[in-house]
Amino acid sequence: MRLDVQNLACDRGERRIFTGLSFALAPGDALVVRGRNGAGKSSLLDILAGRLRPAYGAIRLSEAGERSLPECLHSIGHRDALKAALTAEENLSFARDFLGDPALPVHAALDAVGLLHAAHLPVAYLSAGQRRRIALARLLVARRPLWLLDEPTSALDTASQDMLLGLMERHRTDGGIVVATTHAPLGLKDAKEIRIEREVASLAGEGA
Numbered sequence: 534m535r536l537d538v539q540n541l542a543c544d545r546g547e548r549r550i551f552t553g554l555s556f557a558l559a560p561g562d563a564l565v566v567r568g569r570n571g572a573g574k575s576s577l578l579d580i581l582a583g584r585l586r587p588a589y590g591a592i593r594l595s596e597a598g599e600r601s602l603p604e605c606l607h608s609i610g611h612r613d614a615l616k617a618a619l620t621a622e623e624n625l626s627f628a629r630d631f632l633g634d635p636a637l638p639v640h641a642a643l644d645a646v647g648l649l650h651a652a653h654l655p656v657a658y659l660s661a662g663q664r665r666r667i668a669l670a671r672l673l674v675a676r677r678p679l680w681l682l683d684e685p686t687s688a689l690d691t692a693s694q695d696m697l698l699g700l701m702e703r704h705r706t707d708g709g710i711v712v713a714t715t716h717a718p719l720g721l722k723d724a725k726e727i728r729i730e731r732e733v734a735s736l737a738g739e740g741a
């Protein structure tokens with residue numbers, strides 16, 4: 534799939550949060566979204582995910598067959614959107630059934646995030662970092678080309694951050710696209726970077 538975003542503007546409440554944001558993403562690309570607290574990073578992901586209407590601008594999807602943009606993406610938010618009373622395994626089975634396009638079996642996805650041993654534990658019993666890893670395992674149980682990740686390293690220790698980087702790079706190698714907001718370096722190779730400033734969005738290479 535390809536995504537072409539042109540001249541996007543976002544309002545929240547009565548306020549214009551950002552304007553003039555444009556970028557294009559092709560298979561294998563990664564886009565890192567930076568900016569201070571409240572700049573509008575999560576709002577940009579909300580717009581891409583179809584949860585928020587842009588004030589203006591266009592989002593064009595191509596090379597995605599019959600699928601709409603929401604059907605092409607995984608979205609992992611600040612909150613992990615896991616059901617606390619269900620086990621890790623049940624949460625992932627639900628996601629796998631709900632999302633369609635099944636990819637890794639649930640136990641293989643748990644293994645990939647190092648939590649196979651926690652398969653039968655209610656998510657409420659897990660630590661914040663472990664819950665984050667279960668949320669990330671959702672990326673693996675259903676095949677979706679676009680990953681929208683809101684501060685994906687939050688609560689992750691160094692080893693888990695390395696694991697996440699491996700998952701993201703593997704996804705890119707397989708032709709997927711990653712869009713991630715972050716306050717910390719993610720280590721993605723040749724990533725594009727957008728820095729959302731007050732009412733201004735600029736596009737540059739990561740580290741520019």
Ligand SMILES: Nc1ncnc2c1ncn2[C@@H]1O[C@H](COP(=O)(O)OP(=O)(O)OP(=O)(O)O)[C@@H](O)[C@H]1O
Nearest residue numbers: 545546550568569570571572573574575576577714
């Ligand atoms: N539902 C809402 N109604 C009104 N304003 C909102 C709403 N949601 C967010 N905002 C405002 O929009 C602005 C952008 O919020 P957003 O969550 O996109 O920022 P962010 O860059 O992701 O911040 P952070 O780094 O703290 O996660 C903030 O000023 C926030 O208060």
